[in-house]
Amino acid sequence: MIDSHCHIDRLKLDTYDGDLDKAVAAAKEAGVDKILCVGIDLEHADQVVGIAEKYQDVFASVGIHPLEKDAAEPDLETLLKYAKHEKVVAIGESGLDYYYSADNKEVQRERFRIHLQAAAQSQLPIIVHTRDAREDTLDLIRQHGDLDRAGVLHCFTESLEMAQAVMEMNYMISISGIVTFRNASELREVVKNIPLDRLLIETDSPYLAPVPNRGKPNEPKYLPDVARCVAGLKGVTVAELAEATTANFYRLFPKALR
Ligand SMILES: [Zn+2]
Numbered sequence: 001m002i003d004s005h006c007h008i009d010r011l012k013l014d015t016y017d018g019d020l021d022k023a024v025a026a027a028k029e030a031g032v033d034k035i036l037c038v039g040i041d042l043e044h045a046d047q048v049v050g051i052a053e054k055y056q057d058v059f060a061s062v063g064i065h066p067l068e069k070d071a072a073e074p075d076l077e078t079l080l081k082y083a084k085h086e087k088v089v090a091i092g093e094s095g096l097d098y099y100y101s102a103d104n105k106e107v108q109r110e111r112f113r114i115h116l117q118a119a120a121q122s123q124l125p126i127i128v129h130t131r132d133a134r135e136d137t138l139d140l141i142r143q144h145g146d147l148d149r150a151g152v153l154h155c156f157t158e159s160l161e162m163a164q165a166v167m168e169m170n171y172m173i174s175i176s177g178i179v180t181f182r183n184a185s186e187l188r189e190v191v192k193n194i195p196l197d198r199l200l201i202e203t204d205s206p207y208l209a210p211v212p213n214r215g216k217p218n219e220p221k222y223l224p225d226v227a228r229c230v231a232g233l234k235g236v237t238v239a240e241l242a243e244a245t246t247a248n249f250y251r252l253f254p255k256a257l258r
């Protein structure tokens, strides 16, 4: 199976003697054979891309997270430059988070616009982070998004209506370990209603470790815990879920096939 969204440049590697090789090997051992390492600022973009260069089974994306307030602002030229790299398969993560930050909405919107432009111009999909910003997220995707070259709403915690609205624009929905949390019954109901051919799974590590490791530093090797939960909700086996989400991953990120 594929971890479609994580930040392995930020993993806590204490149990691996600080050695990322061992964390990647542990993931593989657990059945997680490909990993998409998602960028959150330009300051670390070279590091993220460098990890993807080092590991054949790791891909990268480049973008500026809406909550990285001190990060350098994105510029189209730089994003497009990174987009040309053979291991960069997506733009992002970018988006709007009014839950944790409602005081700089216009800055967030401007950043998101630039990422949507970069995605359209580079013909790469976009990885979208959105929380409590439903209308603005949908408006910006509609105005600036390239509807053929879609994207993904990652770590999805929004309503079924939100999921349906973006699926109409060819987006996929990625589910993180939050789905395993005891208090996430609404999200579990939403997942039941998302078609199997639109789902991706992710750890978003080092954050949001799934049950039964909730509270520990997260890492890609815990992805099967997310997969088991989602498979149960969809009424399929873990193998069937892995097969479907892997196919979806390559449909969304075709550059990863090269
Ligand atoms: Zn995010």
Ligand SMILES: [Zn+2]
Pocket (backbone or CB within 6 Å): 005, 006, 007, 038, 093, 204
């Ligand atoms: Zn993330």
